[in-house]
Amino acid sequence: MEYKKELQRLIEDFKTNYLPSVSVDLVIFGFHDGQLKVLLLRWKGTEEWCLPGGRIRNDENLDDSAYRSLRERTGLREIFLQQFYTFGDVLRYKHIDQHETLRKLGLPEEAVHEFANRDVSVGYYALVEFENVVPTPDFFTDECRWWDINQVPTLLFDHNDMISLALKTLRRQLSYQPIGYSLLPDKFTMPDLQQLYETILGQSLDRRNFQKRMLGYGILERLEERKFGGAHKAPYLYRFDKEKYEKVLAEESLFVG
Template sequence: MTTATDETNPDGRGFLPGLALDFVIFGFHDQELKILILEYKNTDLFALPGGFVREKEDLESAARRVLAQRTGLTDIYLEQFHTFGSLQRYDPAPLAQIMQAKGHAAQPDHWLLRRFITVGYYALVDFTRAVPQPDAMADRCAWYELNQLPSLMLDHENIVAKALETLRETLDRKLIGFNLLEEAFTMHTLQRLYETVLGEPLNRSSFQRRMLSLGILQRLEKTYTGKAHKAPYLYRFIQPD
């Protein structure tokens, strides 16, 4: 849950107290929606990537800084979707276990073991361009399919559910700004993306008619050559002026 070695200082110098960031980072690959997860060895704990806000840093700047550190990308879609502040989410035990496994003293008054309110962001990235990197406390940062996520610490499963709910509500309206697909894609790939986000199958003909009626797709002259007959057209999004 940290983004730099100085975050393990007992007093948290340089960071805003009590405020954290958590990220649901979506990627789309092999017709499946995936989420980036941090793994902590010797603890059996898993968590969403997260970080903290520096004292002289805008909230949005902090979010983009942490996101770039975890993915190696800067030009991606990022949106704040919810603030999580329930008293029930506070539990210092998992983070104390992680700190001890990494050789850090987990004193009860350590700033990382205090209560935090977290601002949730979701990001949509090009899976092929992302280079996942763990933070200072994690041992691995890896993609997991949405329907095969490990059990996540604290309330991170609730954060994933809320991010997915938000994504479903805005899928049509904000799809152009997403970075989940390659520049050129087939209608089948686009439909599969919708199905994985929505969690249900869609009628092929109805889906194609609806997508074409939105006026956001441009059909390309070049067609996909993976099949000998009736090769499907490739499409790309029409970028807004």
């Protein structure tokens, strides 16, 4: 059976080229239709969904490994990606026993034993531009697609918790630094940006105060162009000034300078 053979090869590959006991999980946020979306994967032959993730190569930096996984699932590079928490509870497999889970996922018995070691998982979250993503399943999954953040089903492992914490971190981050660069298309209107904020925060904001604050960051460039086609007054288009944007981000960043 082709699948089994491929699986065997994969297990071997993992054993020799990747770090045991550690993995990376990604909460990939996108924004579309006024809704915040998360990218999820469906396990082969089941109705079980989970977050995309990956393992760390022996010779690979942790961050690079997260970027690599992100690239493999979305086709995107150079986007906003940030570590938010490391999950290490023994019972990260809440709903059912882990061996059960793995069997349920259709892994043959010998593979179950290989994968059933408990992992510590480093959580990253990413903000990506919805339109540019080409959702791509991996070997273990046969579907990769966006889910509305409010309609995420019960996921495998502790992945629902991960999404909650990622969102919480994202919301906090929103309050002290700008966000939106990699979530919106190149040119966007102020109402677009506001809708993004409102969606992430789950509350509505005052239009005038919002605009004041955003312009106050000094990271937006107003274009001459306007966006016609809406049923009403044509709003101005804006673009991020990438240089200033990065500067503002860097000032408040947690990363080791």
